[in-house]
Amino acid sequence: MKLRASxxxxxxxxxxxxxxxxxxxxxxxxxxxxxxxxxxxxxxxAHNGNxxxxxxxxxxxxEAYKAVREKEILKRVEESEQFYDFEIAKESFFNQxxxxxxxxxxxxxxxxxxxxxxxxxxxxxxxxLTENSDKIVWWWKNGExxxxxxxxxxxxxxxxxxxxxxxxxxxxxxxxxxxIETKDMGDRDGGNYTKAKAEKLQxxxxxxxxxxxxxxxxxEKSGGWKINQKSVYSWDKxxxxxxxDWEKLKF
Amino acid sequence: xxxYYKSRADYGDITSSFSPVFEKTACEYxxxxxxxxxFAQNVEKLEKQGVVLDVKKYQQDIIANAxxxxxxxxxxxxxx
Numbered sequence: 227m228k229l230r231a232s233x234x235x236x237x238x239x240x241x242x243x244x245x246x247x248x249x250x251x252x253x254x255x256x257x258x259x260x261x262x263x264x265x266x267x268x269x270x271x272a273h274n275g276n277x278x279x280x281x282x283x284x285x286x287x288x289e290a291y292k293a294v295r296e297k298e299i300l301k302r303v304e305e306s307e308q309f310y311d312f313e314i315a316k317e318s319f320f321n322q323x324x325x326x327x328x329x330x331x332x333x334x335x336x337x338x339x340x341x342x343x344x345x346x347x348x349x350x351x352x353x354x355l356t357e358n359s360d361k362i363v364w365w366w367k368n369g370e371x372x373x374x375x376x377x378x379x380x381x382x383x384x385x386x387x388x389x390x391x392x393x394x395x396x397x398x399x400x401x402x403x404x405x406i407e408t409k410d411m412g413d414r415d416g417g418n419y420t421k422a423k424a425e426k427l428q429x430x431x432x433x434x435x436x437x438x439x440x441x442x443x444x445x446e447k448s449g450g451w452k453i454n455q456k457s458v459y460s461w462d463k464x465x466x467x468x469x470x471d472w473e474k475l476k477f
Numbered sequence: 478x479x480x481y482y483k484s485r486a487d488y489g490d491i492t493s494s495f496s497p498v499f500e501k502t503a504c505e506y507x508x509x510x511x512x513x514x515x516f517a518q519n520v521e522k523l524e525k526q527g528v529v530l531d532v533k534k535y536q537q538d539i540i541a542n543a544x545x546x547x548x549x550x551x552x553x554x555x556x557x
Contacts, residue, residue, distance in 0.1 A: 233489055234489040235488055235490040239490045239491035242490070242492050242495050242496070243491055245496060246495050246496040246498075246499035246500070247499065250496075250499060253500070254503075254504070254509055254516070254519050255516055255519055255520055255523070256520075261536060262536070262539060265539065266532060266536070269535045269538070270528075270529070270530060270535065273529050275527060275529045276527075276528050279526070279527070279528060282506070283499075283502055283506050286506070287495070287498050287502035287503070288491070290498050290501075291491065291494075291499075294494055294495075294498055295491070298494055299486045299487045302486035303483050303486045306484040306486065307481065307482070307483040309479050309480070310479070310482070311478070311479065311480070312478045312479065312480035371485070372482075373480075375480075376478070376480050377480050377481040377482055379483075387483065389482065403478075434479065439478070
């Protein structure tokens with residue numbers, strides 16, 4: 227019996243499962259009065275004649291628990307979530323072990339330190355930014371899982387809440403601010419997570435009225451960058467080599 | 478620009494809220510009706526369904542210094 231995808235953290239789960247079993251043995255079979263209670267409960271569970279039945283019970287209980295846990299998580303998310311006016315932090319500290327110094331123009335901080343493990347589409351997009359630096363006031367590389375970073379709430383699948391951290395914010399000389407998420411042409415999440423993010427980003431841009439925002443998923447194709455700003459993100463078209471929903475990214 | 482933040486809520490784990498779910502599932506499986514004062518009756522129900530619950534026998538195994546193999550239980554732990 228193995229845990230389903232939602233309960234992969236075995237180490238954190240074992241104490242709660244053990245407690246549930248011991249509590250049940252005490253409550254219904256009076257194991258509190260058994261000498262060497264815990265050892266005996268373990269022996270009962272592991273006994274060849276018993277084990278199969280208890281494994282069946284555990285499997286059913288874990289299956290039933292999924293819905294309970296999902297509600298619990300949703301409640302915690304609702305309790306902890308915050309919407310706030312975003313500002314890029316005035317200063318940022320680099321990590322000498324994980325970041326590298328890079329020469330880029332118009333990066334929001336001077337000098338420019340970026341994660342050494344960032345992906346190739348990101349590195350290539352940064353080159354593109356430098357090539358277009360005459361049209362850029364500043365650009366900023368977003369991070370993840372901190373309030374210092376810029377996040378957008380989205381759901382995937384329906385009811386499961388995530389935070390989308392787009393890769394870049396770019397302030398242009400014409401006053402517009404670009405919110406860009408880079409991907410490569412082989413994006414495996416194109417039909418699921420990326421689609422959910424892309425469509426949520428377009429909704430977000432519409433909602434933030436009067437802020438001169440634009441943005442979308444950007445992909446480097448045939449030596450240039452293309453952007454998808456459609457309200458419906460149809461990755462299946464790209465898989466059929468139809469790129470009509472994408473336009474050349476120009477600043 | 479409005480930004481969104483939530484603290485992490487899902488660690489992919491089973492928590493204390495599993496206990497009542499396990500209780501309900503186990504009781505339904507063995508046909509126990511929630512009267513948890515009648516231990517003897519409950520033990521009898523389980524034994525009728527093939528569960529070996531002879532505490533004295535298990536105890537004798539310990540007393541006789543039989544080699545207790547923790548492995549089987551550990552296997553259950555490992556795969557839960």
